[in-house]
Amino acid sequence: MATDATQTAAYEELLDRYERISNIEGAAGILNWDQEVMMPEGGTPARSAQLSALSATSHELLTEEAMGDALDAAESAELTDEKAAAVREIRRQYERATRVPTELVEDISRTTSEALPVWKEAKAEDDFSKFAPILEKLIDLKRDYAEQIDPDRPAYEVLFEDYEPYLGLDTAERILERLREELVPLIDAVGESDVELASPFAGEFDPDIQEALTRDALDTLGYDWDRGRLDTAPHPFSMGTTFDARVTTRYEDDDLLGALTSTIHEFGHATYTQGLPDEEYGSPLGENRNLSVHESQSRFWENHVGRSEPFWSLFLPHVRERFPELDGVTPRDAYEAANRVYDDNPIRIEADELTYHMHIVLRFEIERELIEGDLDVVEVPQVWNDKMEEYLGVRPDTDAEGCLQDIHWSHGSFGYFPTYSLGSVLAAQLYASADEEIDDLDGQIEAGEFGPLHEWLTENVHQHGKRYTTPDLIEEATGEAFTADYFLDYASEKYGALYDL
Amino acid sequence: MATDATQTAAYEELLDRYERISNIEGAAGILNWDQEVMMPEGGTPARSAQLSALSATSHELLTEEAMGDALDAAESAELTDEKAAAVREIRRQYERATRVPTELVEDISRTTSEALPVWKEAKAEDDFSKFAPILEKLIDLKRDYAEQIDPDRPAYEVLFEDYEPYLGLDTAERILERLREELVPLIDAVGESDVELASPFAGEFDPDIQEALTRDALDTLGYDWDRGRLDTAPHPFSMGTTFDARVTTRYEDDDLLGALTSTIHEFGHATYTQGLPDEEYGSPLGENRNLSVHESQSRFWENHVGRSEPFWSLFLPHVRERFPELDGVTPRDAYEAANRVYDDNPIRIEADELTYHMHIVLRFEIERELIEGDLDVVEVPQVWNDKMEEYLGVRPDTDAEGCLQDIHWSHGSFGYFPTYSLGSVLAAQLYASADEEIDDLDGQIEAGEFGPLHEWLTENVHQHGKRYTTPDLIEEATGEAFTADYFLDYASEKYGALYDL
Structure with missing residues (x-):
């Protein structure tokens, strides 16, 4: 009985941590929706900073040592298939995230937030040269990101797995x-x-x-x-x-x-x-x-x-x-x-x-x-x-x-x-x-x-x-x-x- | 020169920490606006959880030991009047926040998020009895909050200072x-x-x-x-x-x-x-x-x-x-x-x-x-x-x-x-x-x-x-x-x- 309780506790602790992260990402989702649908144009500097703060925070919460410990504890518990699947998914995210420095995550978030109005303007004015510099910056950042996750595989393969992790x-x-x-x-x-x-x-x-x-x-x-x-x-x-x-x-x-x-x-x-x-x-x-x-x-x-x-x-x-x-x-x-x-x-x-x-x-x-x-x-x-x-x-x-x-x-x-x-x-x-x-x-x-x-x-x-x-x-x-x-x-x-x- | 640089660094470190918190609170502001203006009715459970996560996170960031250390360091530096004022304000928030447990902060945030639709419904139906239980819960929570901050002064005086801290x-x-x-x-x-x-x-x-x-x-x-x-x-x-x-x-x-x-x-x-x-x-x-x-x-x-x-x-x-x-x-x-x-x-x-x-x-x-x-x-x-x-x-x-x-x-x-x-x-x-x-x-x-x-x-x-x-x-x-x-x-x-x- 005691063991069961400990095992449940390990899983619950992991899930509590994950839920916090998930809610912070949900908040970022609303901020992104607002940016696309509602936000006045002048709002960009604050929105970039807010999204960047949320992104950095969720990254830190995902990669902190206590999260690794919670994962280890949950993995050594006997879990139902369902719970084991939840742990598998958190482990996957954790592994990818721990390899990427917070600074890089923040930089990507800030740059994508800045890139959006630039892309809009470039498109409106049919001027690719306006978009090119920030696109180049984004490519460099994402290449760096892929290299941090797995330097031994082609960067694009690694990036693709952010969107489709299991098909290959x-x-x-x-x-x-x-x-x-x-x-x-x-x-x-x-x-x-x-x-x-x-x-x-x-x-x-x-x-x-x-x-x-x-x-x-x-x-x-x-x-x-x-x-x-x-x-x-x-x-x-x-x-x-x-x-x-x-x-x-x-x-x-x-x-x-x-x-x-x-x-x-x-x-x-x-x-x-x-x-x-x-x-x-x-x-x-x-x-x-x-x-x-x-x-x-x-x-x-x-x-x-x-x-x-x-x-x-x-x-x-x-x-x-x-x-x-x-x-x-x-x-x-x-x-x-x-x-x-x-x-x-x-x-x-x-x-x-x-x-x-x-x-x-x-x-x-x-x-x-x-x-x-x-x-x-x-x-x-x-x-x-x-x-x-x-x-x-x-x-x-x-x-x-x-x-x-x-x-x-x-x-x-x-x-x-x-x-x-x-x-x-x-x-x-x-x-x-x-x-x-x-x-x-x-x-x-x-x-x-x-x-x-x-x-x-x-x-x-x-x-x-x-x-x-x-x-x-x-x-x-x-x-x-x-x-x-x-x-x-x-x-x-x-x-x-x-x-x- | 070295001393100047150290002092600037202490202030910058404090401000960086504060800026993160400020942006998380700005994100919560957007979520609140959205809840009042845009959100479909069914969205409440997720919104409550999101706001509660942001609130708990900003509370934790404000109250963590490193924040206290950053404050101490900034306070012992020689600062311009402006910077000293910024530090004074962060100190004030820090002192109030460190006295309130994260759990209570989360509880207040979750309860207020739940209270909003309840109030709306009670008002629409002209039925105070629908609002009374959650109002009572909020009063208890805020009384507890005030007591955590200063058990020696009347709770209302303490709460008032959340909105107007200096006039008395x-x-x-x-x-x-x-x-x-x-x-x-x-x-x-x-x-x-x-x-x-x-x-x-x-x-x-x-x-x-x-x-x-x-x-x-x-x-x-x-x-x-x-x-x-x-x-x-x-x-x-x-x-x-x-x-x-x-x-x-x-x-x-x-x-x-x-x-x-x-x-x-x-x-x-x-x-x-x-x-x-x-x-x-x-x-x-x-x-x-x-x-x-x-x-x-x-x-x-x-x-x-x-x-x-x-x-x-x-x-x-x-x-x-x-x-x-x-x-x-x-x-x-x-x-x-x-x-x-x-x-x-x-x-x-x-x-x-x-x-x-x-x-x-x-x-x-x-x-x-x-x-x-x-x-x-x-x-x-x-x-x-x-x-x-x-x-x-x-x-x-x-x-x-x-x-x-x-x-x-x-x-x-x-x-x-x-x-x-x-x-x-x-x-x-x-x-x-x-x-x-x-x-x-x-x-x-x-x-x-x-x-x-x-x-x-x-x-x-x-x-x-x-x-x-x-x-x-x-x-x-x-x-x-x-x-x-x-x-x-x-x-x-x-x-x-x-x-x-």
Whole structure:
């Protein structure tokens, strides 16, 4: 009995320490959201300092000796599988963190906070040279960071594991390569097809009414407003905790579908967060597995639900009610519009399901070379545009539409992009399982019955938090190892039918 | 030279430590703002935990041994007056904090975070019994807190010093007593006056247009939007740093003046924050002196500017432009409306300049008795209503309009209310000095030239941060000790003229 109590105490002590860190990081999440959505421009110096203080504090709490002792004590206790998994995750973070000096952590935090407005300005003025110096500084800092963690492995491999710790960069490469091999001919075939898909959403759409329609979409899909909110941000994102998972989007007058699909995407992220177990709040068992799995949830809703024919049968009446000028549009028209392949589009977040992966391959190649020192920052615009031409046959007119389009590098996020494609691939694998296990999934979607689908995802993905590693989670949820088969089958079947290939 | 360097190093080390704490508290400020203005209802458990973690962390950082050592080292160095003042302020906080156990700090933070939605619900449902248990818990916690700091002095005196550390509770009492003695007959005389002031703002006013007008007011007065923003909150407040000082307000359909005066009040607070020296960000020299001085700035703008005749000559055209139905209103009408005395109003934040102080006296008496254990929580509604009847001749119909009207106690803020009256009194003393030193201040206000006034306040109050104690700051700014004379002269002169006394 005494031993049991001691063992529980060791675990509880570790979890208490971790919960403090987790809450400090949650606070930083709110500060980041505020910075993107609410903060006046002049607020940057204070915000940088605040984020830097939180980041340094959580780093210190994670790396202090007492944390190492608490980990050792918990690891030598006999624990349930669940608790052992929580300890495994804390150990992983501890090991990575103890190798990085607090000073470097603070420096990265301060620099990314400063980089954000610089990137915004550079993008607004289409002037890459304004962003280049701070980008170079961020690359140096992140390279240093990777070297501190593991000097014996390529820096990019180490950075990638911040976002996807268990699949391995080799798996990511293999999947990306397979996508390129099989999607490039498919995209070519689409480009050569004579089929012209419907394009019924041309025109100007009042952003306020778009917002109302976006709220309709979130209502329809079952967003829990009591634990979330919708706002606008220049680069849509979602963030939060199981109790407060927020969504942002943006509205363009001439792009009705853009706001809808982007919001459904962020909704997918938010449902994952809202679906994490309340009772594990503050523990790794209450945290999302990692970015690939997170992205699988957003792609699941964006692509497999939000771009499906049953969804458009369900949702089109809302669109026609908000915009009576679209009264003649049919569900089939909307479905076609939501699935048009744009092989001449330079913007990642406006890309369709197929060409999207070429945008990722390009970024993956460039950022890896930047981190490994094989490419200079000044060369980025040229290389970006060359690759874009090579993969998609389009050359961006401006850097704002080219290498300045994404926020990620200003966050210091190198190794993040591949998780988008991995997420898409996983979404297809999960959807295939859900479709097998849920009776008449298409019919349920068309009827607006999303309960069973939310339940399936919560039960098979969300509620596990970080209990399983990524490969184990995929195996548990789908009965199979991670594979691109389902995505490629889905893509060739869907686009084959749409474009009469 | 070596000694100089060592002394500078000791001071810098102390300041670095303090800056971390200050930034963590700034982060908590954003989380509090978000909770009031943005957070979905379900977010409470996570927000409570986050605020509690920040509060415990800043408490630990302030009380750790290394902080005591850094203070000792800095104190034994030879410092400029400014630096010595910064050290004095950190010492004061350190001494107060080291006496309070972290557990108690966490408990208070968690309880206040939980109390907020409880208070909101109790107020909405007009049910004091819902709020009573958590109020009782907060009183116990704050009494415990005061006892930890100084078991030999009355708890309320100790708590008061959290908000106004240097004037002393005896000064507060003396001022409040004098206000009661001299204002009660003045309020009575007003009540008996036959003069009927103009009341031209009756009607319904669209909240969206009120918001536009409120923004006009902030533009007119010179709010720095690059370092601030305006939102709505159930109980208006302002918060932030010199780089990001936000204002909140609220709109009632039938109360056009309410939103304007409340916003000008919060604007006054925000100008103080925006006027703190940028270069001292994170140091006590970059922080507001304390609540009495803060309140002097809000009252300065709300009463001495916003309720003045020159201001209404300047601003009325904006009102008439936003609300064309008010086309016949004259500046004199508006001035009279802004200065009506409502001796039958039970709501503090809707009170005029005279009766306001009776609302404060009432709260001061009740909260002191609550903290000193001379009054039970369950008795609050009865005592509140009895006192209201005694001082103002009005009995609130509901607790929502009585003892549940203010947010302060749900924040655990006992000893805060007196600073409102002290602030009013100080505002009058400051205004008298500014009026003497600025050429034709009335004329400048009427012309919308607020530059010289902002400069005077920045130079004499804002830029000093916490360099001077409250009494010294008042002496520096006005050449005199703190006195109620100016306020009482101003009140009897203004209201004597308005009501023909």
